[in-house]
Each structure stands twice: as structure tokens, then as C-alpha cells.
Amino acid sequence: MLNLMKHGAISILPLAAGAALYGFAFGLLAAQTGFPWWSVGLMSATVHAGSSQIVAVEQFANASTVLGAAFAGAALNLRYIGIVASLSEILAGLSLRAKLIAIHMTGDENWALTMSERAKSKDIGASFLIGSGMVMICVWTLSTASGALVGTVLPDLERFGLGFAFTAAFIAMARGLWQGRPSILPWTVAFGLAIAMVYLGLPKAYAIVASALCGLLASHMIRQIRGSSQ
Structure with a gap:
């Protein structure tokens, strides 16, 4: 089990490096819409869904309503219903607590990596998913919080075109699914x-x-x- 967790943690590192870059960019822009750095880190740790966080922050910046921002983010996260359903075989046999932890740690990157590796070997399962998920959630939380901390002292970054970092990140993820x-x-x-x-x-x-x-x-x-x- 520990070996598979370690294998998952090491295998996800290239994807984690990419997530750290656009996580930092997200933190920068979130800070400049009024979010304190600690709230950005807290949101990343508890929500752990980059695309919905981006949409929620955008909605909040435009409409200034917490309920609307939360609802928009939740709507975009509906895709996780299908993702979690695809993990039913992998999570079978785990306790309810362990399943909830694994589901919370599941993101687009470590889910895709786990399913890809499992197609090659049935030994890949929950341990690999959790190991890779631990790395992703830590990297995402730290990178977004760091970006927000830096963003509080920098000038308006939208005029430098940094907002395109999100578009570029989504294009890169979409290319991997083609x-x-x-x-x-x-x-x-x-x-x-x-x-x-x-x-x-x-x-x-x-x-x-x-x-x-x-x-x-x-x-x-x-x-x-x-x-x-x-």
C-alpha cells in the first residue's frame, strides 16, 4: 500500500508542477479581486477544484454575491459526479471515511493519471489515487496561497495579460483529453x-x-x- 502511494506521489509530480504555475497565477488574480491570501489557501484546501474556484472568484468579482459565486462553482463541479462514479471499483472495500478522503483528494489530474495507469495494471488502485492526490492538494493549496500573498503587493496584473494563464491551462488539459x-x-x-x-x-x-x-x-x-x- 505504501509503495503504491509513493508511486502515485512520484508519478504525479510533472502534472503537479504545471498545476503549481496556474495555481500561482490564480492566487495572484484572486488577491487582486479582494480575497485575502489565507482565504485563497483555505478555499483551495477545502474545495480543491481549480476550474470551479476560478469561476467562483470571477462571479464574485463581477456580481459581488457570495451565493451566486458558490452556485456557479458548484454547477461547474457537477462533472465530479461522473468522475466519482468511475472510481467505484477502485474505492470498493474502503471504509466510508477513507472513501470520503480519497474523493476529496481526487482532481482532474490525479484521476486521469490513475485511470490511465490502471488501464495498464489492475494493481493500481486507491493507494495510488490517494498518494497522487495528497501531492496535488498540497501543491495546489501552497501555490494558490503563495500567489495570493504576492498578489497583494503587486500592481494590476490583468493589464499584463496574466489572466490568459487560466485559458492556457484549460487548453493544455483539453489537449490531454483529445x-x-x-x-x-x-x-x-x-x-x-x-x-x-x-x-x-x-x-x-x-x-x-x-x-x-x-x-x-x-x-x-x-x-x-x-x-x-x-
Whole structure:
């Protein structure tokens, strides 16, 4: 168990280094919207979901309502329902407490790494997930808090284009999920609907969730059609 936790912790380091960079950028910008550094670190440790934190901070900065920001972040985190469901076999046999800890430590990066490694070896399981998750949550919390601490003494960074760090991070994560030609139609559906819904005035967080669900439906339909034709 300890060896697999160590294996997970070491394997996630390259992804953790990338997360630290955009975590630091997030902390910088969060501080300049009025968040104290300690609250940014606390949010990272308790929420541990970079994309929803970014959306929540953006919503808070624009609307100045805590409830709206929290709801927007929660809407974007709906994807974790599918992520947690995919871990049912891996988490089987753990106590409820251990399952909750493992789920809290699960993020996009260590989930993707765990599932990828498990496809190669069934020995990869909860220990690997927890080991990699411990590294990710520590790196994310420290990098965002550090960025926020530095952000309190720096000038307005938006005018230097630092906000694009988030866009670049999401592009990098999306590139890792690209599977070639089978992804073209679902991604086109998702991107097209997201752009259309935002253009029509739907809040960005809800547009992302709705378009993602439509993309998943398109992917399911493609699989069904291909399965029936074989």
C-alpha cells in the first residue's frame, strides 16, 4: 500500500508542477479581486477544484454575491459526479471515511493519471489515487496561497495579460483529453453550444455544464450508432 502511494506521489509530480504555475497565477488574480491570501489557501484546501474556484472568484468579482459565486462553482463541479462514479471499483472495500478522503483528494489530474495507469495494471488502485492526490492538494493549496500573498503587493496584473494563464491551462488539459477523430463531433457540439449560450446571455458556468452534457449525449449517440452497425 505504501509503495503504491509513493508511486502515485512520484508519478504525479510533472502534472503537479504545471498545476503549481496556474495555481500561482490564480492566487495572484484572486488577491487582486479582494480575497485575502489565507482565504485563497483555505478555499483551495477545502474545495480543491481549480476550474470551479476560478469561476467562483470571477462571479464574485463581477456580481459581488457570495451565493451566486458558490452556485456557479458548484454547477461547474457537477462533472465530479461522473468522475466519482468511475472510481467505484477502485474505492470498493474502503471504509466510508477513507472513501470520503480519497474523493476529496481526487482532481482532474490525479484521476486521469490513475485511470490511465490502471488501464495498464489492475494493481493500481486507491493507494495510488490517494498518494497522487495528497501531492496535488498540497501543491495546489501552497501555490494558490503563495500567489495570493504576492498578489497583494503587486500592481494590476490583468493589464499584463496574466489572466490568459487560466485559458492556457484549460487548453493544455483539453489537449490531454483529445482522442483524435472520435472527439471531433462531441467537442464541436460542446464548443458550439457553449459559445451560443454565452452569446445569448446565459451565465458562463451554466453554459459550460449544459454544453458539456450535450457533448456527452452526442458521444453516447455515436457509440450507440457504431455499436449497432457492427
